[in-house]
Amino acid sequence: MPDTPAGLEARSGDAVIMVGTTKGAFLFRSGAARDEWEMDGPHFPGEEVYAIALDQRAGRRRMWAAPGSAFYGTTLRSSDDLGATWSGKEARSVKFPEASDLSLARIWQIRPGRDSEPERMFLGVEPTCLFESTDGGDTWAPVDGFLKHEHRPKWTPGAGGLCMHTILPDPSSEARMVVAFSTGGVYRTDDGGATWRPRNHGVRAEFLPDKHPEFGQCVHKVVHHPSRPERLFLQNHWGLYRSDNWGDSWQDIANGVPSDFGFAMAMHPHDADSVYIVPLEGDFFRCTPEAKLRVYRTRDGGASWEALSRGLPQENAYETVLRDALDTDGAETAGVYFGTRSGKVYASADEGASWTLVRDGLPPVVCVKAATLA
Amino acid sequence: MSVTVVLPSQLRELAGGRSAVLLEGGVGGMGTVGDALAALRVAHPAVYDRLLTERRELRPHVNVFVGREDIRWSGGLGTPLADGSEVVILPSVSGG
Numbered sequence: 035m036p037d038t039p040a041g042l043e044a045r046s047g048d049a050v051i052m053v054g055t056t057k058g059a060f061l062f063r064s065g066a067a068r069d070e071w072e073m074d075g076p077h078f079p080g081e082e083v084y085a086i087a088l089d090q091r092a093g094r095r096r097m098w099a100a101p102g103s104a105f106y107g108t109t110l111r112s113s114d115d116l117g118a119t120w121s122g123k124e125a126r127s128v129k130f131p132e133a134s135d136l137s138l139a140r141i142w143q144i145r146p147g148r149d150s151e152p153e154r155m156f157l158g159v160e161p162t163c164l165f166e167s168t169d170g171g172d173t174w175a176p177v178d179g180f181l182k183h184e185h186r187p188k189w190t191p192g193a194g195g196l197c198m199h200t201i202l203p204d205p206s207s208e209a210r211m212v213v214a215f216s217t218g219g220v221y222r223t224d225d226g227g228a229t230w231r232p233r234n235h236g237v238r239a240e241f242l243p244d245k246h247p248e249f250g251q252c253v254h255k256v257v258h259h260p261s262r263p264e265r266l267f268l269q270n271h272w273g274l275y276r277s278d279n280w281g282d283s284w285q286d287i288a289n290g291v292p293s294d295f296g297f298a299m300a301m302h303p304h305d306a307d308s309v310y311i312v313p314l315e316g317d318f319f320r321c322t323p324e325a326k327l328r329v330y331r332t333r334d335g336g337a338s339w340e341a342l343s344r345g346l347p348q349e350n351a352y353e354t355v356l357r358d359a360l361d362t363d364g365a366e367t368a369g370v371y372f373g374t375r376s377g378k379v380y381a382s383a384d385e386g387a388s389w390t391l392v393r394d395g396l397p398p399v400v401c402v403k404a405a406t407l408a
Numbered sequence: 409m410s411v412t413v414v415l416p417s418q419l420r421e422l423a424g425g426r427s428a429v430l431l432e433g434g435v436g437g438m439g440t441v442g443d444a445l446a447a448l449r450v451a452h453p454a455v456y457d458r459l460l461t462e463r464r465e466l467r468p469h470v471n472v473f474v475g476r477e478d479i480r481w482s483g484g485l486g487t488p489l490a491d492g493s494e495v496v497i498l499p500s501v502s503g504g
């Protein structure tokens with residue numbers, strides 16, 4: 035086995051990239067210039083890491099990861115020293131109740147809750163469910179209204195499994211939250227999780243006889259900006275959409291992209307009109323179109339999209355970027371980061387205008403989360 | 409009645425570093441592999457959680473042998489045990 039990694043030595047203002055792969059997690063640190071990156075890892079060697087997060091609420095600097103062993107199941111681990119030590123190995127704290135007849139297959143999303151409630155956290159898991167902690171992540175329970183949802187028998191897994199990958203709490207209301215999962219689509223609660231209603235009007239399901247069902251869409255990712263939380267951007271299994279009303283209705287915004295198929299989508303940290311995606315050719319050839327690796331960005335809420343390719347390979351690039359493998363940091367000039375299934379990590383320190391290869395040769399990348407250390 | 413559960417190297421840290429756990433129970437209290445694993449759960453719950461799902465099913469890539477027999481072919485968790493049985497847990501050959 036590889037040597038135990040030492041963890042990152044980082045200071046306030048540094049940028050951190052947390053990369054989950056199918057065979058462990060890798061951490062990267064750079065100064066504010068984001069021009070040279072140090073790597074630390076692999077953490078959890080041999081275990082898949084589909085979810086990773088950094089919680090900086092209430093003065094914390096707590097890293098979370100959900101390593102999953104193909105043999106022994108998934109655990110949830112945390113580190114208060116940027117990966118030097120990880121707690122939680124002995125406790126398998128995320129479990130379905132025995133009466134549910136469900137068992138945890140994978141944790142897909144770790145989401146610290148609202149800034150106003152720093153002890154609350156959420157997880158999106160497979161088989162699809164929302165878990166909640168109200169004690170800072172020590173103990174977890176499924177949200178009952180979602181666990182026992184009447185649609186559950188009709189939700190069906192996509193190729194990646196029946197996964198909840200998106201959790202968007204309304205920063206101004208503890209009652210409202212949007213989640214999304216494949217397949218099932220977007221659901222919203224307006225009563226703190228007691229009831230959940232599908233919110234997929236206008237989002238098509240290309241793979242079903244009925245192209246516009248109430249639910250059953252294969253939504254790949256949804257993002258929003260905290261300053262304008264009611265406006266949602268959605269990357270679908272065929273389709274790019276925007277909603278201006280918390281998902282009550284959706285409009286097509288695939289204007290000038292080479293394909294509206296893709297997985298990844300990331301919000302700009304400061305500009306509520308700027309969103310990043312990485313289009314793929316289609317569901318039967320999930321690679322970057324024309325063998326060119328291009329990130330696309332809108333700066334006008336989806337009215338138009340521009341290709342960002344300086345520094346990225348523009349020939350023989352048959353790459354795939356998965357749904358959680360694209361993110362932005364919190365710097366004033368935003369950094370943008372993504373990882374590929376071929377084990378490459380790219381970074382941009384200038385909002386996507388130019389890119390550099392941070393690392394090659396990693397195991398397949400399944401999630402990338404970036405942050406600026408407070 | 410006593411049964412020994414032999415652990416794979418990856419799980420020994422969760423059992424205080426032990427490579428094997430000796431479980432002792434009354435007559436009839438450890439008649440099957442499932443009974444032995446239930447006793448293991450009391451002694452080392454973290455180990456049990458790595459072996460069985462919330463549905464109390466053996467994880468698909470965990471193999472359990474009684475003697476040299478894989479319990480998947482000898483009755484699963486209902487496989488009978490005798491006094492002195494050795495239950496060996498090994499990860500399967502899988503991955504990529």
